[in-house]
Amino acid sequence: MPATRDDNSVRSTAPSKLVPANLARTRPRQVAVLIETDHSSGCSIIQGVANYATKSCDWHLLIDPRDHEHRSALPEGWRGDGVVARITNRMQLEQIRQRSLPVVNVDDIFTSQAGCAAVLNDESRLAKIALDHLLDRGFREFGYFAPPSTSYSKSRGEAFAKAVEAAEYQCRVYRPGYRAGRRLGWLEQQRRVARWLASLPKPVAILTIDAYHARQLAEICHSIEARVPDDVAILAGDSNELMCQVTPPPISSILVASERIGFEAAQLLDGMMRGEPAPKTPLLIPPRGVTSRQSTDLLAIEDRAVVQALRFIRKSAHLGIVVEDILREVPISRRSLEIQFRNYLGRSPVGEIRRVQLERGRELLARQEYSITEVALACGFANATRFGVALKKETGKTPRAFRQELLSGKKRESLGI
Numbered sequence: 001m002p003a004t005r006d007d008n009s010v011r012s013t014a015p016s017k018l019v020p021a022n023l024a025r026t027r028p029r030q031v032a033v034l035i036e037t038d039h040s041s042g043c044s045i046i047q048g049v050a051n052y053a054t055k056s057c058d059w060h061l062l063i064d065p066r067d068h069e070h071r072s073a074l075p076e077g078w079r080g081d082g083v084v085a086r087i088t089n090r091m092q093l094e095q096i097r098q099r100s101l102p103v104v105n106v107d108d109i110f111t112s113q114a115g116c117a118a119v120l121n122d123e124s125r126l127a128k129i130a131l132d133h134l135l136d137r138g139f140r141e142f143g144y145f146a147p148p149s150t151s152y153s154k155s156r157g158e159a160f161a162k163a164v165e166a167a168e169y170q171c172r173v174y175r176p177g178y179r180a181g182r183r184l185g186w187l188e189q190q191r192r193v194a195r196w197l198a199s200l201p202k203p204v205a206i207l208t209i210d211a212y213h214a215r216q217l218a219e220i221c222h223s224i225e226a227r228v229p230d231d232v233a234i235l236a237g238d239s240n241e242l243m244c245q246v247t248p249p250p251i252s253s254i255l256v257a258s259e260r261i262g263f264e265a266a267q268l269l270d271g272m273m274r275g276e277p278a279p280k281t282p283l284l285i286p287p288r289g290v291t292s293r294q295s296t297d298l299l300a301i302e303d304r305a306v307v308q309a310l311r312f313i314r315k316s317a318h319l320g321i322v323v324e325d326i327l328r329e330v331p332i333s334r335r336s337l338e339i340q341f342r343n344y345l346g347r348s349p350v351g352e353i354r355r356v357q358l359e360r361g362r363e364l365l366a367r368q369e370y371s372i373t374e375v376a377l378a379c380g381f382a383n384a385t386r387f388g389v390a391l392k393k394e395t396g397k398t399p400r401a402f403r404q405e406l407l408s409g410k411k412r413e414s415l416g417i
Contacts, residue, residue: 028058028059028060029058029059029060029081029082029273030059030062030078030079030080030081030082031049031053031059031060031061031062031080031081031082031083031084031266031269032061032062032065032074032078032080032083032084032085033046033049033061033063033064033083033084033085034065034072034074034084034085034086034087034092034096035049035063035064035072035084035085035086035106035262036064036072036086037063037064039240040239040240040241040242041238041239041240041256041258042064042086042258044258044259044262045086045106045258045259045261045262045265046063046064046262047259047262048258048259048260048261048262048263048264048265048266049061049084049262049263049265050262051259051262051263051266052262052263052266052267052270053266056267056270057266057270062075062078062080065078071092072085072086072092073092074095074096074099080099080101081101081102081273082101082102082103082104082269082273083096083099083101083102083103083104083269084103084104084106084262084266084269085103085104085105085106086105086107087105087107087109087110088107088109088110088150088151089109089150090110093110102117102269102272102273103115103116103117103269104116104118104119104265104266104268104269104272105117105118105120106118106119106120106261106262106265107120107153108120108121108123108153108155108282109150109152111282115278116278117268117269117278117279117282117283118282118283119261119264119265119282119283119285120282120284120285121256121257121261121284121285121286121287122284122285122286122287123156123158123159124159124162124163125284125286125287126156126159126160126237126254126256126286126287127156127160127162127163127207128163129254129286129287129289129290130160130163130207130235130237130254130290131163131164131167133235133252133290133292133296134205134207134233134296135167135345136345136355137205137233137296137297137298137299137300138298138299138300138301138307138344139203139205139233140169141169141170141172141200141201141202141203141204141205142160142164142169142170142171142172142204142205142206142207143171143172143173143200143204143205143206143207144157144160144161144171144172144173144174144207144208145174145193145206145207145208145209145213145214145217146174146208146213147176147189147193148176148178148179148180148181148182149180149181150180152209152210156207156209156237157209160207161173172199172200172204174193174196176189176193190220190223193216193217193220194220194223194224197217197220197221197224197226197232198224200232202226202231202232203229203230203232203233203298203300204231204232204233205232205233205234205235205296205300206232206233206234206235207235207237208234208235208236208237209237210236210237210238210240211237211239211240211243211244211251211253212243213236214234214235214236214237214243214244214247214251214253214295215243215246215247215251217234218234218247218248218249218251218295219247221234222248228249228295229249229294229295229296229297229298230298233295233296233298233300234251234252234296235251235252235253235254235295235296236252236253236254237253238253238254238256238258239253239254239255239256239291240253244293247295249293249294249295249297250293251293251295252290252291252292252293252294252295252296252297253290253291253293254287254289254290255287255288255289255291256287256288257285257287257288260285264283264285268283288362288366288406289362289363291363303340303344305330305331305332305337305340306337306341306344308329309329309330309337309341309349310352312326312329312330313326313349313352313353313356314356317353317356317357317360317379317380318357318360318378318379318380319380320380320381320382321353321380322350322353323337323349323353326349337349353380354390357379357380357381357390358379358390360378360379361375361376361379361381361387361391361399362391362402364378364379365399365402365403365406366403366406368403372384372387372388372403375387375399376388376399384399387399
């Protein structure tokens with residue numbers, strides 16, 4: 001195997017719109033992207049870096065170089081100008097430091113490194129999005145699943161546990177009693193997870209570190225005859241379409257803004273290569289929301305009338321329904337419906353209709369083939385103006401501005417989902 005792998009390198013020749021003429025270079029900037037192409041999230045981050053390079057800079061990208069042991073590493077003899085990296089171990093960190101190059105890290109295993117900037121997923125925001133999704137479905141028992149590993153940090157689990165506890169619930173974290181890096185046989189790992197699942201109160205909603213482990217958890221639930229989502233609801237902490245779609249039942253997932261993370265990292269590196277200092281604090285990018293699938297499609301609420309009303313709203317909100325439509329479907333008085341919605345969800349039936357409509361609207365705005373008017377009508381709004389007013393009240397942004405941030409990733413403000 002060759003010492004480096006540069007057959008995936010990409011060159012952008014578009015003239016820079018950001019670099020002043022007096023700083024123009026005679027050769028493209030050489031930028032290494034030390035991010036594995038083995039995972040969908042890594043590929044999305046790389047795509048974001050490439051988008052910035054193509055639109056804004058004259059860069060030559062060295063993508064995912066590997067050493068003779070197939071580890072992500074800078075090639076010997078490579079003369080570059082900057083690095084975007086997912087730094088996951090100290091050896092990699094030291095190798096990058098020895099080159100004395102501007103570096104932007106896109107992983108939170110090693111943070112607060114002197115001279116190294118960071119663009120990271122906002123884990124606190126992810127935790128809130130995950131918890132809100134599960135609370136909206138009536139869950140009041142929660143867990144977090146991430147087997148000990150050196151390939152990811154503890155920040156996602158810590159943020160979720162903190163969010164759950166702030167809402168005055170308990171988060172039961174998977175702690176199997178062995179250190180990260182220890183090798184366990186497949187059967188032993190299955191047994192430990194099965195024992196943990198059996199110990200949890202039901203129904204329970206579990207956030208997993210990523211989609212791969214969400215699939216693992218679903219398989220173990222199947223082996224012990226725990227029903228998903230009736231006994232155990234599963235929400236993946238990132239989105240991998242293959243893992244989420246092929247798992248029975250399909251897995252709900254958090255839409256981490258990986259492509260935007262890559263774009264922002266490249267933009268930050270561009271400034272550092274032109275002499276700007278590295279920011280002292282990480283730039284945090286919030287997730288784009290949740291893709292809801294069958295693994296969390298359960299309303300863990302005892303009141304059958306409320307469950308019936310919620311299912312009707314989720315099925316029909318895009319048709320522009322009002323509270324009177326709910327009352328024709330559900331045998332309950334308007335006052336009782338209002339009281340029960342406040343008790344279980346903390347909002348009115350009208351608020352729930354609007355929430356479901358805007359959730360659909362945010363998803364559709366990410367699809368360029370729909371005009372804003374078409375998005376508004378598909379969500380149940382009478383026209384684009386009413387949709388715009390509702391979205392701006394919820395997020396502080398117009399539909400056009402919200403779509404631009406989703407698609408381009410050029411602005412650094414929070415998406416406000």
